[in-house]
Amino acid sequence: MIAKALGRLLALLGAALVLYLAVVLVNVTIAAVSTSTAKPSRGAAAPPSSRVLARGRQIFRFDTFGDQAFWGSALQLHRAIAGSKNGGVGPGVSPKTALSVGLKVDATRIPTSVAAAIKAGKVNLNDPKVTLTLLKLNAVVGVRGFFRGNRLTSMGITCAFCHSTVDNSFAPGIGRRRDGWPNRDLNVGAIVGLAPNKKPITGLLQVDEATVNKVLASWGPGKFDAELFLDGKAFRPDGKSAATLIPAAFGLDGINLHTYTGWGSVPYWNAFVANLEMHGIGNFDDDRLSNAKQFPVAARAGFAHVRNKRDLITSKLGPLHLYQLSLPVPHSKRFNRAAARRGKAIFNGKGRCANCHMPPAFSDAGWNLHTGEEICTDNFQSSRSPTFRYRTTPLRGIVAKTKGGFYHDGRYPTLRAVVDHYDSCFKLGLSSREKTELVEYLRGR
Numbered sequence: 001m002i003a004k005a006l007g008r009l010l011a012l013l014g015a016a017l018v019l020y021l022a023v024v025l026v027n028v029t030i031a032a033v034s035t036s037t038a039k040p041s042r043g044a045a046a047p048p049s050s051r052v053l054a055r056g057r058q059i060f061r062f063d064t065f066g067d068q069a070f071w072g073s074a075l076q077l078h079r080a081i082a083g084s085k086n087g088g089v090g091p092g093v094s095p096k097t098a099l100s101v102g103l104k105v106d107a108t109r110i111p112t113s114v115a116a117a118i119k120a121g122k123v124n125l126n127d128p129k130v131t132l133t134l135l136k137l138n139a140v141v142g143v144r145g146f147f148r149g150n151r152l153t154s155m156g157i158t159c160a161f162c163h164s165t166v167d168n169s170f171a172p173g174i175g176r177r178r179d180g181w182p183n184r185d186l187n188v189g190a191i192v193g194l195a196p197n198k199k200p201i202t203g204l205l206q207v208d209e210a211t212v213n214k215v216l217a218s219w220g221p222g223k224f225d226a227e228l229f230l231d232g233k234a235f236r237p238d239g240k241s242a243a244t245l246i247p248a249a250f251g252l253d254g255i256n257l258h259t260y261t262g263w264g265s266v267p268y269w270n271a272f273v274a275n276l277e278m279h280g281i282g283n284f285d286d287d288r289l290s291n292a293k294q295f296p297v298a299a300r301a302g303f304a305h306v307r308n309k310r311d312l313i314t315s316k317l318g319p320l321h322l323y324q325l326s327l328p329v330p331h332s333k334r335f336n337r338a339a340a341r342r343g344k345a346i347f348n349g350k351g352r353c354a355n356c357h358m359p360p361a362f363s364d365a366g367w368n369l370h371t372g373e374e375i376c377t378d379n380f381q382s383s384r385s386p387t388f389r390y391r392t393t394p395l396r397g398i399v400a401k402t403k404g405g406f407y408h409d410g411r412y413p414t415l416r417a418v419v420d421h422y423d424s425c426f427k428l429g430l431s432s433r434e435k436t437e438l439v440e441y442l443r444g445r
């Protein structure tokens, strides 16, 4: 009896501590970013205030940019989540199913009493109704539910859907948010595949539903194909999926071009994603997308010039940009320091890695693009971009990118495989020991 009561009390205290620590950490981070001793002179640009960063964080985590018009109204995804017993269709999505397709739960949004009940095994994680409760608490990372009473009437997604994970501190898939970490567990294709109405996708791509289902099933965890809705190419020439790994949204400061194939700057890509991929409501210009030869789908759909009277995106690009640049880069402490020191010398010297991956950002300073030939790789993905190049991937925070492999499509399962690739590509003649040292250096970035 006493032991049980004590256990419950400890669980409650633990949950309260988690909440407290989360609040303190967030405040400390914001304070640290916004600390500035110099007062801006009259007329000079003010440094980003904690208010702007807090707004950026709010947008990154919670803003759908009105995309519920697509995910809810058009695809009807909310009805598949609710299930027929709760006013939707089909079996519904239980918390267990949601976690199994990689969705994450923000533990700090769960009231302590509910947290204790979960810990005590008193919450049925096989019941879609519990998913609705989590959505109502705004606890499902990157997914917003819209309710009338207890009825789920629509849903939308936010940047955090793909670019955040949690630290699993409460349970696997449940913990404190890690903004900017790529969610390499998230099976975007499986989630979109649940949509009761796929007409918006079959219409856009001009293919039948069976084809759309096949494509969505081919992506797998941690991947999404941002170019599919532009060029309609779903598979590489070798028959494998054309989807790319979800990249980190941290560690991008000081870097010119972004995405695996260098589409543009961070604000460019944020506007691109919010309008064309999330299907938010805004304005967007990129005349390169009117090239019907390279981008038949985008040209047909008028993606080169998107106009909406109501713009829920453009005014948010500034704070969103600043927030992304302020995201801390995680560093692993679990690597061999002595080996990494020798690895650093190889990275900067014999390995020629720093020719492109220039510290501290680990991408080229300047125009950071290369042809497939320069790194002994094929040009399938680069030719899906208006640059026809690959962008030198920034290497910081490797600890957050260990799942799903390396290079844009995860073709190299380990860092050692990447190093082996460069060893043969550049005829470096690295010994096995030198390769290990190089890997240890990368593991600590």
Ligand code: HEC
Residues within 6 Å of the ligand: 157, 158, 159, 160, 161, 162, 163, 188, 223, 224, 225, 226, 227, 244, 245, 246, 247, 248, 249, 252, 257, 258, 259, 260, 261, 266, 269, 270, 273, 274, 278, 320
């Ligand atoms: C459905 C998943 C998904 C969502 C939602 C999403 N992204 Fe991404 N993001 C990706 C993928 C995949 C790429 C890589 C695209 C490529 O290289 O072709 C990417 C690339 C990026 C990059 C470039 C990273 C780099 O290494 O240069 C940034 C920055 C980014 N996203 C920010 C955002 C922001 C901000 C939002 C919200 C407005 C957002 N993303 C929404 C999947 C997503």
Ligand code: HEC
Residues within 6 Å of the ligand: 260, 347, 351, 352, 353, 354, 355, 356, 357, 370, 374, 375, 377, 390, 391, 392, 393, 395, 401, 405, 406, 407, 408, 409, 415, 418, 419, 422, 423, 438, 442
């Ligand atoms: C000529 C420029 C160039 C040189 C030299 C170069 N890289 Fe790269 N690196 C790239 C490009 C471009 C990519 C992106 C390839 C892709 O995604 O398909 C990349 C990707 C990587 C990745 C994958 C990162 C990820 O998250 O997917 C690693 C790791 C890496 N390089 C390490 C190295 C090491 C180690 C060396 C030295 C042995 C090196 N690179 C030399 C341009 C270069």
